[in-house]
Amino acid sequence: MLPTLSTKVLLGLLEKALAIRRFEEMLVKLAGKIDVGHFHVYVGQEITGVAALDLLETGDLCFTTHRNHGHLLARGADPALMLAEILGKSTGYCGGRGGTLHLASAQLGFPATSAAVGGCTPLATGAAFGMDRLGSDRVSVCLFGDGALEEGSYHESINIAALEKLPLIFLCENNSLEALGQKAGEYPSSTLAVVRLTDLVAPFGVPAITIDGCDGKAVRDGMTEAIDRARSGEGPTFIEARTVRWPGNRPLWPALVTGETNLSMAWDETVIPEEFREWHTTQDGVLRFVREMIDEGHATPETVIALDELVQDQMRTAENFALESPYPEPETALDLVFAKSGSVP
């Protein structure tokens, strides 16, 4: 369902969801032409990121993972600076030092992005600890995959967060539902003895909910409540947002197996091909969001197409910017190992 919001706000959310989708599609296409290296895309999870992170305010902090592109875009990152970073250009968010695995923008509330699975949980917990002790009402959001629950760092972190009632939201994006897993010879994701991920939360006395990550309203409502709890000193919340793994994520390297998203599938059943029918009709959160926008009178096919064209235009600009940007000067590799003490902004 759609979150209960004005048409204008909903269109804003849709624009961000489309931006993520088109950004990732651009990246996968680009990787077919030039060597982009290994990367992880957020296709299929857009509605979770957009509906959840839109609620954050300046000063709230997010700690994400290797699958971070969508999270930054959801908080308004500039796709040009993102792509530049992914291509290792000097104009990128981290000056080319981080790349796709470590996209970070302190200004947007992403102070540090760890690509070690489970790396972000203690960091996010610590940020909540710091904000709590500093008496601020800002919250910390830990964005992580189901796989990170296999690492000990999660269990140590939630214990600390629960004991200290920290202003923290564990937003666990479970994208393993359709993953065939390592038994089929694929990259492993979830290998857990627990039946429900939230079983790993209950013993700590932390409220936990499981929601459909493509349900904008469920994400929005769950996150609203979690943020309220955090801001009012009631402690952490755990949200498991479930999404079906995009078929293009199944190979080790993402591939546009479902093609570039044809948004008219949202209003015209006849253009949906037999292959991946289930994906297009029920599992693709972006198509579902568009469908709901149209059904509830917030948009028409024409407004959606116009919005998409705007977004695609931005992506073309971003691509040109990133491709034309220079690589960093080699000698600058030696800079920035240490901070200049006393120059904290």
Add this chain to the structure above:
Amino acid sequence: MREILYAEALVEGLRELLEADERVHLMGQYFLGLTSHRELMADVRDSFPGRVYYPPIAELGYVGAAIGAAIAGLRPIVDIATASFIFQAFPQIVNEAANIHYMTGGQTKVPMIFHFNHGIRGGGAAQHSHSPQAMLWNTPGLEIMAPSSPYDVKGLLKTAAESDNPTAFVDHTRLFDVIGPVPEDDYMIPFGQADIKRGGKDITLLASSFMVQLALSAAETLAEQGIDAEVVDPRTLVPLDEDTILESVAKTHYLVIVDECHRRCGVGAEFAALVVEKAFSDLRAPIVRVSTEDVPVPFSQTLERYIEPTEDKVVQAVLRVLS
């Protein structure tokens, strides 16, 4: 002799160990990382069902479990995949495995191998490019093998499997494509025996793991300029064949060390200390180290290239030492 790929020799070694001893189990099964050779492992996985364990993303847990299993009599070969993930397992490797035999007064053994692919592989950035062998070398109680050729990887692996000590298998994805002779018959390479990968009289290039290949290409380039470099590969860091290194320096009188660790306290630092302590009078010029700059490994290719050891840097270092 037949010539095969490094990746093939590694997989062949694993397979033969699994065939020879029921107590050998694989815990983790990537070994070949995400390289194009990774399918070579599929056959091993299929041939030994029940002896290949697919762990959760829990390095502390499963590497520690391998240590415990070794105590109980299994002979696990653990794959940590990317070397950087070893830090998740450090408490069990450094503070448990390495100490156990000594701390128990020799009562308890930890016969296990832990394999990881170290180093800069291109675009891995700061969290997927570590070379932790120097940190491990600073941990008494661990044996360390760091092969650089198809022949060495298989022969050393066989010896590691016979060892009753925890053994680090320092590997590098950039080695997988190296081709070289490997006998069909079984063979072992004893630990603590360096190999002269290329004989020469003008200068010694001391390197391990993938850096040996870099040193060999540099030696070819130097040969065109009339400089005859000797390339010494210790093959194992623990135990270390000091004699071969010192003999080479005594012969050539000049030394350049090539090491992928960060310069400060890297493997190269220990090599340099060894030669200065034991063969100072043989040296006719200061030792030069070519190593990774003391910065976290950057993502961008221009930055990465700038901080990593390259063939050209080795050539320049040699010319500097000899000038």
